[in-house]
Amino acid sequence: MKHIVLGYDGSAFSMQALDWALDEAELRGLSLTVAHAWQWPYGEAPEEARSHLRKAAEHVLWHGADCARHTSSGLTVETDLHEGPAAERLVELSHEAALVVVGSRGLSALPRAVVGSVAGYVATHAHCPVIVVRGPGPLPAASQPGPVVVADRDPDAAVLDFAFEEAALRRVPLATSADVTAWAARHPGVPVQEAADFGTATLVVAGRRRAAPAGVAASLLQHAPCPVAVVGG
Incomplete structure (x- = not known):
């Protein structure tokens, strides 16, 4: 059975995405997979240093999954920890997903970025629909939801x-x-x-065919x- 995949890195943007992903999972009656990726950015490194970074990544993933379990009503929450590029892993996971949900940008995005490279890549290359969560304030709840x-x-x-x-x-x-x-x-x-x-x-x-740099979707993502x-x- 397909599930909802959430790209999570602990940023405020991914917390917004978590809210939306929970809503999707509960509305659709599907499980949620919280996915987090990490990689050592400095070339060769002693195993001890890599181990510390992995433990930090495990903590980030645990936090996201714990938030999901405690704010949902009995939702099945699974985790996916990956060593390597986050965008590529989310695209890989999209093969078996009903939907991938990501924040508009994460911790690694430049402050001036409107949409992060991970969100843009996943939206363009995923094998299932992708929701990039944008906008101010708590999502997706609203007193008067629009169309x-x-x-x-x-x-x-x-x-x-x-x-x-x-x-x-x-x-x-x-x-x-x-x-x-x-x-x-x-x-x-x-x-x-x-x-x-x-x-x-x-x-x-x-449509994804309009996610090219000059397309409608690309403009909306920004x-x-x-x-x-x-x-x-």
Whole structure:
């Protein structure tokens, strides 16, 4: 059975992502895998030094998993500790995942970065949908949640399937400028409205084929005021 994968490094951004990943797992009835990667950045090193770094990584992973277990209602939480690049490991894990959730940037990102290299790489290369959690404050809870917004003018079927599923799970409307008559018939419980301002959205959804540097998804990953889902092949 597929699961939700969370990329976690202990940063405030990954804590936001943890909140969102928990919500996804509980809404979908799936388990959560908290994943953390580490690597020695200075070339050759004595084993003792590497051991200290690994223990620090184990502590970060334990903290994320412990937070997940104590803030969920009986959710199955597993862990994945990897020595090597975080982005590559998350893409590898995406083969068996229903969804990968990451923060917009992590501890290693430069202060000026709007979206970190890990988030950008995973969103572009993963084998399943990826949600990059952006926006201020606690997520995803909101007193008046906005719609799920489809950003693409000509969305792929995978984008619409995912967007309708998220809207149904969260019991919010779907907003889009595309003709979604066929999808709306399959999801009669999801109200459909005209495209909304991204600033009001609970989630913005875009196709992965538009995640290239000049694409819609790439722009959203840099500037959207809310979480962004990147979907499709």
